[in-house]
Amino acid sequence: MKRRTFLQGTAALMVLPPLQVFAQEDIKAAAREAYIYTYPLVKNYLTMYQYALEPGGGQYKGPLNTLANIAKVYTPEDTAIITPNSDTPYSFIVFDLRAEPVMVTMPAIEKERYYSLQLVDLYTNNVDYPGTRVDGNDGGDFLITGPGWKGDVPKGIKRVIEMPTTLAMGLVRTQLFSPDDLEKVKEIQAGYKAVLLSAYAGTPAPAAPEAVDWLPVSDELMVTNYWPLAGFLLQFAPPYPGDETQRENLARLGIREGATWPGADMSPDSVTLMKEAVVATEKEIRDEAGRLTDSSKIFGTPEFMKGQYMVRAAAAQGGIYGNSVQEALYVIYAVDAKKAPLEGKTGKYTLTFAPGALPPVDAFWSLTMYDRPKQLLVDNPIDRYLINSAMLTDLKENDKGEIVLYLQHESPEAELEANWLPTPAENFYAVMRLYLPKAEALDGRWKPPLIEPL
Template structure:
């Protein structure tokens, strides 16, 4: 499917948002289906939250709640907690528990020309706000992140306040890496990222701690087998958005109640069995929707931007959770060739061509093209340890005799003389994602047209 067709399908889907379907007094099965689509992103998000902040013995553990943890390296195939990760920007992470008090995030001042951002994602997977280059420049400062019930006043020294709609949330800091030799500078910048409770920032006594909880264990299998108990548990951290009161009331009629055990004593065995049986078909339905998402311009954003588009939100969480809002980064997914066939490194060799440097992605920060294995949705292990080609690599890319820049997407080497332009693919189905950080207007209004992936003969 080409980019324009995908956008048309997404636009058609947006004409029948859930807010309209919910007014049609759906039957019990429809309510269960809607509840699943609504709750899936929360459960998917909790899978990462658990691995990052609640499983100290796990391979993906970063640190406890409300601590900012950095890694002065880029992602590799060994990083498996987040699907479709980028490998351009070393990450820093924080998982927020905002039940007791806000958290103050401190960003250091950095040099002009280097991109950095703090993406603030609520439990629903909305991009509530950003801190960093686009909105605040590179001057750094202290930023207060509060939960939905906070009614305090920001102390002196706080540049901005961000109120999250949920008490559990995720913060993702991306810091641009120019080249491998730049990694020491990245470590210096990351050392300046800090998080502390508001009481510590002001020097006041801390408030009463939030109640201790028995956090449920989750993994890929439990996401399906324990979906409904997990959804009920998580909804207590996610109050209904202003336009969702009636919708959430409908979910309660089928036994999905925030913070309650599932199934509860009032639920019939027949309904509980129906809800369990629907999990696998609904997962397949969301996966089918992933294929129709097109580029990222309509699938990630604020709660207001995503209002009523619950199936789209679920598919985006399944296909690439924590994707940026389009103002911050535009994502273009390449998963078919010009003959509309799935890209497969075991069958064909492919090329992505730019007629000249003028046709390269228009950005104010940087662009990249990253390779992923379709089955795992993770980076691809390869002999070059190369997972992407980006704008910082332009000086080393070779142009042909016509001035074209050809990027080779294939499993086998195109030959030593062309390996500078080689993005290694698996010997299996794959897809590639092009990211445009701080896209220019011509990328957003579609006057710049991305090239197609072409099969080589």
């Protein structure tokens, strides 16, 4: 059976001069570069920790290598993932692939429903997509391995997928057609399975991996304890080819696999400079994320994202676990047609689909509302967080045959409320998602409508 392989970077680190010989500006520049490179790993680990390593936490789903089904869509109460999709109930698994692979089973489902298993490495790259687009809807068993795994593959496996990192995230999306469809989604979710290879094959389990003292992480600790977290995660993330310079830079700053940061040889001034770089560079990444307008160039495979460290960081900050463009295209609305930021305190807006100009997809589309400060779904009196293609029969057309969506904090007049997507009373943004976008969406023949101020 043909396997997906991944070449790990093997270049030895250069012998570097001690940090003290560098000027302050050099330390600041090196710390900025190191932060941009490692930010996606730490941001990813934040979700992994909350989902699989913090029993009793508000976002806990289950232990490592265990598939957890969430039989509902996201609401404002779900805060572990920013800019979440609220179209598809999710199933999650946090992989620890150090000891042995994990077998994931996708059940067969009806042809018209979309589902996928997004496999994301620790760097936040999208490695593969078992499911509708790649494999169809007939289901099958998929063997998910760590980097460089060598072993016997059981018969009947649909595909072997090698992950580039030993910690990885799996997100299963199952299309929900309507609220009445939730019971069917629950039946499908019951067919998702994840077991260790030894349990699947009935063979002796390999030796357990070395015990890990998992470092706690939170939004606050991503500021106050960032560099120890970054160094801790290197043991689970072999460098990609081309990352050698980045790893050398980390080593120069005292950030090495298995090393304590700060080291005894690091001056207090250098420590202060590196801590200040965390705050300054996080703002830089956040500002870069705020300038993103679509997803076509910001999420993708390791090969596609190679060397794009700032893009990768901004994507992780603005919408971690975004899909590769072949799977889903995102149109990000941060400003209106006049380039003014979207705000709900006094602003009222429309988004209009002309006749025959709905988003061209082979699966479904949606427009979802988020508040800008927290990047989460917006609580509102009608519990409506998005408008999607499953709601088309309920949306009203005007006398021109257009579908006009109303984006504002207060309700429009009663006869327009079916087309109302509530905004917060503060700055906001919206994301249009096209799942399995058609060629005309990818090549520019279809133009997404602008958000117009009233």
